[in-house]
Amino acid sequence: PPPQTPAAAAPKKKGFFRRLRNLVLTLAVLGAIGFGGGVWYSRVNDSFHDFFTEYVPFGEQAVLYFEEMDFRKRFPNISNKIKSRDTGSQVAVPAQSGASWRVADNGEPAGRQSSAVDKAQAAKVAAVKEKPKPVEKKRKAPEPKPAPVEAKVVAPKQEENDFKPPEVNEPSRFPPIPPIDAIKIEDATEPVVQDLVRMLNDIITVINADKAHGRYSPTITKAKNELSKVGSKIKAIKSSVEEKAAAEVQAKVADFDKAANDLITRVEGAMVAQEGAWRKEFEHEMKKVKESYDARAKLLLEREKQLNEERLNNQLLEQALALKKEFVTEVEKHVESEREGRLGKLEKLSDAVADLEKLTTGWNEVVDTNLRTQQLHVAVDAVRATLENATSPRPFTRELVALKEIAADDPVVNAAIASINPSAYQRGLANAAQLIDRFRIVASEVRKASLLPDEAGVASHASSYLLSKVMFKKQGLADGNDVESILTRTQTLLEEGNLDAAAREMNGLQGWAKTLSRDWLGEVRKTLEVQQALDVIATEARLQSLKDAVDALNTLQTPFAVIEARRKAGVRPDEASVKEMRAYLARIGYTTADLDKLNVIHVAGTKGKGSTCAFTDSILASHRALSPSSVPRKVGLLISPHLIAVRERIRINGVPISEALFAKYFFEVWDRLGSSTADAEGVALGTRPIYSRYLTLVSFHAFIEEGVDCAILETGIGGEYDATNLVGRPVATGITTLGIDHVFALGDTVGKIAWHKAGIMKTGSRAFTVEQLGEAQGVLEERAAEKRVKLEVVKVDERMKDVRIRPDKEFQRRNASLAVRLAESVLERLEEGFKPDPAKLPESFVKGLEEVVWRGRCEVKDEGSVVWFVDGAHTTDSLKMAGRWFAGETEARRRRRVLVFNQQGRTEAIDFLDGLYEAVKRDGRGFDGVVFCTNVTYKETGYKRDFVNHQYDNKAIEAMTVQKQFAERWRELDPQADVRVIPTIEEALDYVRGLAESNGEGESVQAFVTGSLHLVGGALQILEGADAL
Structure with a gap:
C-alpha cells in the first residue's frame, strides 16, 4: 500500500508581539493618512483649517509648508521677489523722472526737464527706502470682506487754465486733455487684484504728475479692462483646484474608511476567537469544580444521615420515657381538673376587670367632673322651677345651699349667689303671672295720679277716677313719653316675658307715678337679680360642661x-x-x-x-x-x-x-x-x-x-x-x-x-x-x-x-x-x-x-402700626400660593416685612421654606425679619384648651428643635434677614409689635403669619380675644 500522507501541521499561532507590531503599524499608517487628509482638507475649508492648525500637533507647520510649495510651483519666476503685504509697503513703479515721485509724494508740479541722472538717483533712494522688513510667521485671523479698493491718489495742483479761444486770423489752438481717472473695482476681493489696483493707481498718479496722460491714456484704459477680468480668472482657477482637491480627499477618506473597517473586522474576529477559547477553558474548569463539589456533598450527606439516625433514636427513647411519666401522673391531673377549671374562670374574670380598670383610668376624672357639671345644671333648673311654679312667694334657701355645695367653692357661683338680696330667698319671689297682676293694679293707680292736678280736692279725685276708667287706652309698643304710652309698653313687654325691659320703661316715670310704682319696681328688681345670678351660674355650668367635653376629647388624642x-x-x-x-x-x-x-x-x-x-x-x-x-x-x-x-x-x-x-x-x-x-x-x-x-x-x-x-x-x-x-x-x-x-x-x-x-x-x-x-x-x-x-x-x-x-x-x-x-x-x-x-x-x-367667610385664609387685619396678613398653609404648593398672595398684597405699599412661621411635627416642613422664600422674593424683596415659634399659645398658661395636641414630641417643643432647624435653613436662604426663635405665639406677636413701636409713627410693619393652622388659630385668638369665634 502507498505510504500515508502525513497530516498537515496545524497553523502556528502568531505571537503576541507580532500582532501588537502589526496593530501599531496599521494605526501609524492610518494616522499618517488621516493627517495628510487633514492637511489637504484644511487648504479647502476655512473652518477646518482653523481647527486643524490650532488643535492638531504640527498641523500649522505642515499646512504652511504645502501652501508655500504650491505657490512656488505656480509662480516660479517671482517667488523670490514677492514682498509680504504685512509690511504695508507699496509697489514702486519707475517713472520718467525723479520729479514725478516728488510730485506723487509731495504734490508739487514738475516739468519734463529732469535728466536721466536724476532718474537713477531717485531709483536708488527708493530702493534703499523700500528694503523689505522681516516677515513674522504667524497665522492671520480671517479677514472680513474688503471694501471696494479705492486709490489713494495725491492730486497734483491744478494749473491755471490760460486757454483762450483763438481770435480771427490767429493760428488754431486746442484745449488741454483731462487727466486719467484712478481705478475703482467694486468686487476686488482677491489680494492679488487689490495689489494690482494699488500699483496701477500709483502709475496713474505718476503719469498725471508728469502730464503724460495724453500719451499713455489708451494703454492705461486697456490695462483697466484687463485688470477687471483678473478676479474672475482667479476665481475660476481656484474653483477648479478646489474641485480636484475635494475629489482627492474623498478618495483618501474612502480608502481610510475601508482600511478602518478591515481593521475593526480583524480585531473583532480575534476577540471572538479569544472569547471562545476562554469559554472552553472556563467550562472545563467549571466541570472539574462541580465534580469535586458533588463528591464532597455526597460524603457530607452520608455523614449527616448517620448523625440524624443516631439523634432520632435518642429522641424516641426520650419520648418513651416522657410518655411513661405522663401516664403515671394522668390520674392525679384528672382528679384536680374540676377545681382547676373553676379557678381558671375566676382568673379570666379578674383579668377582664383589670383590663376595664386600665381602660377607664383616664376617664374617671372626666366622668366625675361632668357629673358635677350636670348636677349644677339640675340645681339651677330646680331653683327656676321653684320660682316659676310657686302659687305664692316661698323661700328657696335650701335650693341655693344645695347649689353652693354642688359648685364646690366655685368662685363664679359663690359670687353669683352672694349678689342675691337675702330678703329674696328668705321670703320668696313673685312669679311672672303674679307680677303682671300686681302691675295692672299699680298701672290703674298711676293713671289716676297722672290725671290729678297738683292741688287736687275730692272732686278732682272723683273725676280722675272716672276718666281713668273711660279714657281711650293705647295698645302694643306705643310711641311717646306720656304715662299712658309708658304703661302700655310696660304691659306689652311683661306679656312677652321681657321683665328687664319692662322695668326700664317704668323707671322712666316721674313724680307721683314713679312713687306709686316704687314697691312694684322693688319686687321686679329682686326677681331680676335672682334671674341674672341663675343665668351666670347656668353659663358657668355650660362653660364648665364645654371644658369637660374638650378635656375628655383631648384624652382621645393618640400620644x-x-x-x-x-x-x-x-x-x-x-x-x-x-x-x-x-x-x-x-x-x-x-x-x-x-x-x-x-x-x-x-x-x-x-x-x-x-x-x-x-x-x-x-x-x-x-x-x-x-x-x-x-x-x-x-x-x-x-x-x-x-x-x-x-x-x-x-x-x-x-x-x-x-x-x-x-x-x-x-x-x-x-x-x-x-x-x-x-x-x-x-x-x-x-x-x-x-x-x-x-x-x-x-x-x-x-x-x-x-x-x-x-x-x-x-x-x-x-x-x-x-x-x-x-x-x-x-x-x-x-x-x-x-x-x-x-x-x-x-x-x-x-x-x-x-x-x-x-x-x-x-x-x-x-x-x-x-x-x-x-x-x-x-x-x-x-x-x-x-x-x-x-x-x-x-x-x-x-x-x-x-x-x-x-x-x-x-x-x-x-x-x-x-x-x-x-x-x-x-x-x-x-x-x-x-x-x-x-x-x-x-x-x-x-x-x-x-360673601363667603373663611377665617384664617387670606385674611388681613389692620392694627395701625401692624398690618397682619394671615393665611394657613400646610403643603409646599399652598405655601407658595400664600407667599404669592402676600407679595401681591404688599407690593404697592412697601413697609418693613416680618414672617411668623411654624409647622410642627412635619419632617418635610423644612423644605417648605424654599418655596415660600422664592414666592415672596418674586417682587424683588424678601423679609426683613423672620420669627419661628412653637404652637404654644400663651407665655404664662401655655396652650389654650382647644389647641392642646399630644401628637407632637413635647421634648422637641420645649427645646424648639424644629424651630432652630427652620432658623438655620432661612439664614442659608437669606443671610441678610434678622432671624429669631421664640417659644410661644403670644411672645412672637409681641415681638412684632415691638418692631412696629421702634419704627416710629407713620411706619407700619407688614406681618405675614402662615404655616400651621394651629399657629394661625392661636394668633387670631390673641389678636381678637373673645371675639375670635
Missing part, C-alpha cells in the same frame, strides 16, 4: 410615642379603619342608611377642600335666604382642623354649634359608646375612637338630631379609609387639587395619593374634580371606571367672570367653580324645578361666592 411606634412599624390606615367606624356608628344607634338621608356632599383633596366646602355652604345659605321656601332648610358642615375652638368643626347653617349643644351631643355619644353592648369583630366594648373619628361621630349625631337635610363633609386624611367615608350614597363628591401631603399614610407619589382621594366616589353618585396634573388625572379616571362613576372635570366657570372672588386668584376660582357644581347637584336633587342656567349664575350663587 406621640404611639404615633412614632406605628410609623416605625409601618402601620397605615386600611379597611379595618372603616369597619371600626361602622361598629362605633352602630353603637351610637345609627346605620349608614341614616347618613344617606342627610343628602351628603363629600369633598376630598390636598389643597382647597376647606375653601370648596365653605363656598358650597355659603351658596346654599344665600339660596335659602333669597328663597325662604326652598330646600335645603338646614345645612350641616363638618370641617377639620378647627381654627379657634373645637366646636367650629361642626356647623349648622354656617354657624358653629353652641357650647351647650356641643357639650350635650358630645356626652351623649360618650355615654352611648361606654354603655353599648353591641359586639363587633375587633372592637372591644367600652372603647372610644381617636380624636378626629370621635368628632365625626358627634357631627353625625348632631346633624341627625338637629334635622339637617344636607350635610357637607370634608375628609380628614385621604378618602378611601377616612372616618367620613361611611356614606353609601352621597348626592355628589368633589375632589380638589391634589399634591404631596401625609406621605406616610397616603404614599409618596401623586398617583398613590389620588387613589386614596378617589375612594369617596360611589356608584350612583355624581363625581366632580378640578383639572389635575401628571398621573393624578389618570388614576382618578381609572378609579371612576372601577366604581362605574362618570367623572366630570370642572374647569374655571365662565359664568363667574364678573364675580368678585377673594382672593381673586386662579386656584380660588377653581375651588369656587367646583363648589358651584356641587351646589347645583344638591339643588337639582332636593328642589323641585331647579335647573342650572348654563349662561348665567343665579343671584343667590353670586352672593354666596362674594
Whole structure:
C-alpha cells in the first residue's frame, strides 16, 4: 500500500508581539493618512483649517509648508521677489523722472526737464527706502470682506487754465486733455487684484504728475479692462483646484474608511476567537469544580444521615420515657381538673376587670367632673322651677345651699349667689303671672295720679277716677313719653316675658307715678337679680360642661410615642379603619342608611377642600335666604382642623354649634359608646375612637338630631379609609387639587395619593374634580371606571367672570367653580324645578361666592402700626400660593416685612421654606425679619384648651428643635434677614409689635403669619380675644 500522507501541521499561532507590531503599524499608517487628509482638507475649508492648525500637533507647520510649495510651483519666476503685504509697503513703479515721485509724494508740479541722472538717483533712494522688513510667521485671523479698493491718489495742483479761444486770423489752438481717472473695482476681493489696483493707481498718479496722460491714456484704459477680468480668472482657477482637491480627499477618506473597517473586522474576529477559547477553558474548569463539589456533598450527606439516625433514636427513647411519666401522673391531673377549671374562670374574670380598670383610668376624672357639671345644671333648673311654679312667694334657701355645695367653692357661683338680696330667698319671689297682676293694679293707680292736678280736692279725685276708667287706652309698643304710652309698653313687654325691659320703661316715670310704682319696681328688681345670678351660674355650668367635653376629647388624642411606634412599624390606615367606624356608628344607634338621608356632599383633596366646602355652604345659605321656601332648610358642615375652638368643626347653617349643644351631643355619644353592648369583630366594648373619628361621630349625631337635610363633609386624611367615608350614597363628591401631603399614610407619589382621594366616589353618585396634573388625572379616571362613576372635570366657570372672588386668584376660582357644581347637584336633587342656567349664575350663587367667610385664609387685619396678613398653609404648593398672595398684597405699599412661621411635627416642613422664600422674593424683596415659634399659645398658661395636641414630641417643643432647624435653613436662604426663635405665639406677636413701636409713627410693619393652622388659630385668638369665634 502507498505510504500515508502525513497530516498537515496545524497553523502556528502568531505571537503576541507580532500582532501588537502589526496593530501599531496599521494605526501609524492610518494616522499618517488621516493627517495628510487633514492637511489637504484644511487648504479647502476655512473652518477646518482653523481647527486643524490650532488643535492638531504640527498641523500649522505642515499646512504652511504645502501652501508655500504650491505657490512656488505656480509662480516660479517671482517667488523670490514677492514682498509680504504685512509690511504695508507699496509697489514702486519707475517713472520718467525723479520729479514725478516728488510730485506723487509731495504734490508739487514738475516739468519734463529732469535728466536721466536724476532718474537713477531717485531709483536708488527708493530702493534703499523700500528694503523689505522681516516677515513674522504667524497665522492671520480671517479677514472680513474688503471694501471696494479705492486709490489713494495725491492730486497734483491744478494749473491755471490760460486757454483762450483763438481770435480771427490767429493760428488754431486746442484745449488741454483731462487727466486719467484712478481705478475703482467694486468686487476686488482677491489680494492679488487689490495689489494690482494699488500699483496701477500709483502709475496713474505718476503719469498725471508728469502730464503724460495724453500719451499713455489708451494703454492705461486697456490695462483697466484687463485688470477687471483678473478676479474672475482667479476665481475660476481656484474653483477648479478646489474641485480636484475635494475629489482627492474623498478618495483618501474612502480608502481610510475601508482600511478602518478591515481593521475593526480583524480585531473583532480575534476577540471572538479569544472569547471562545476562554469559554472552553472556563467550562472545563467549571466541570472539574462541580465534580469535586458533588463528591464532597455526597460524603457530607452520608455523614449527616448517620448523625440524624443516631439523634432520632435518642429522641424516641426520650419520648418513651416522657410518655411513661405522663401516664403515671394522668390520674392525679384528672382528679384536680374540676377545681382547676373553676379557678381558671375566676382568673379570666379578674383579668377582664383589670383590663376595664386600665381602660377607664383616664376617664374617671372626666366622668366625675361632668357629673358635677350636670348636677349644677339640675340645681339651677330646680331653683327656676321653684320660682316659676310657686302659687305664692316661698323661700328657696335650701335650693341655693344645695347649689353652693354642688359648685364646690366655685368662685363664679359663690359670687353669683352672694349678689342675691337675702330678703329674696328668705321670703320668696313673685312669679311672672303674679307680677303682671300686681302691675295692672299699680298701672290703674298711676293713671289716676297722672290725671290729678297738683292741688287736687275730692272732686278732682272723683273725676280722675272716672276718666281713668273711660279714657281711650293705647295698645302694643306705643310711641311717646306720656304715662299712658309708658304703661302700655310696660304691659306689652311683661306679656312677652321681657321683665328687664319692662322695668326700664317704668323707671322712666316721674313724680307721683314713679312713687306709686316704687314697691312694684322693688319686687321686679329682686326677681331680676335672682334671674341674672341663675343665668351666670347656668353659663358657668355650660362653660364648665364645654371644658369637660374638650378635656375628655383631648384624652382621645393618640400620644406621640404611639404615633412614632406605628410609623416605625409601618402601620397605615386600611379597611379595618372603616369597619371600626361602622361598629362605633352602630353603637351610637345609627346605620349608614341614616347618613344617606342627610343628602351628603363629600369633598376630598390636598389643597382647597376647606375653601370648596365653605363656598358650597355659603351658596346654599344665600339660596335659602333669597328663597325662604326652598330646600335645603338646614345645612350641616363638618370641617377639620378647627381654627379657634373645637366646636367650629361642626356647623349648622354656617354657624358653629353652641357650647351647650356641643357639650350635650358630645356626652351623649360618650355615654352611648361606654354603655353599648353591641359586639363587633375587633372592637372591644367600652372603647372610644381617636380624636378626629370621635368628632365625626358627634357631627353625625348632631346633624341627625338637629334635622339637617344636607350635610357637607370634608375628609380628614385621604378618602378611601377616612372616618367620613361611611356614606353609601352621597348626592355628589368633589375632589380638589391634589399634591404631596401625609406621605406616610397616603404614599409618596401623586398617583398613590389620588387613589386614596378617589375612594369617596360611589356608584350612583355624581363625581366632580378640578383639572389635575401628571398621573393624578389618570388614576382618578381609572378609579371612576372601577366604581362605574362618570367623572366630570370642572374647569374655571365662565359664568363667574364678573364675580368678585377673594382672593381673586386662579386656584380660588377653581375651588369656587367646583363648589358651584356641587351646589347645583344638591339643588337639582332636593328642589323641585331647579335647573342650572348654563349662561348665567343665579343671584343667590353670586352672593354666596362674594360673601363667603373663611377665617384664617387670606385674611388681613389692620392694627395701625401692624398690618397682619394671615393665611394657613400646610403643603409646599399652598405655601407658595400664600407667599404669592402676600407679595401681591404688599407690593404697592412697601413697609418693613416680618414672617411668623411654624409647622410642627412635619419632617418635610423644612423644605417648605424654599418655596415660600422664592414666592415672596418674586417682587424683588424678601423679609426683613423672620420669627419661628412653637404652637404654644400663651407665655404664662401655655396652650389654650382647644389647641392642646399630644401628637407632637413635647421634648422637641420645649427645646424648639424644629424651630432652630427652620432658623438655620432661612439664614442659608437669606443671610441678610434678622432671624429669631421664640417659644410661644403670644411672645412672637409681641415681638412684632415691638418692631412696629421702634419704627416710629407713620411706619407700619407688614406681618405675614402662615404655616400651621394651629399657629394661625392661636394668633387670631390673641389678636381678637373673645371675639375670635
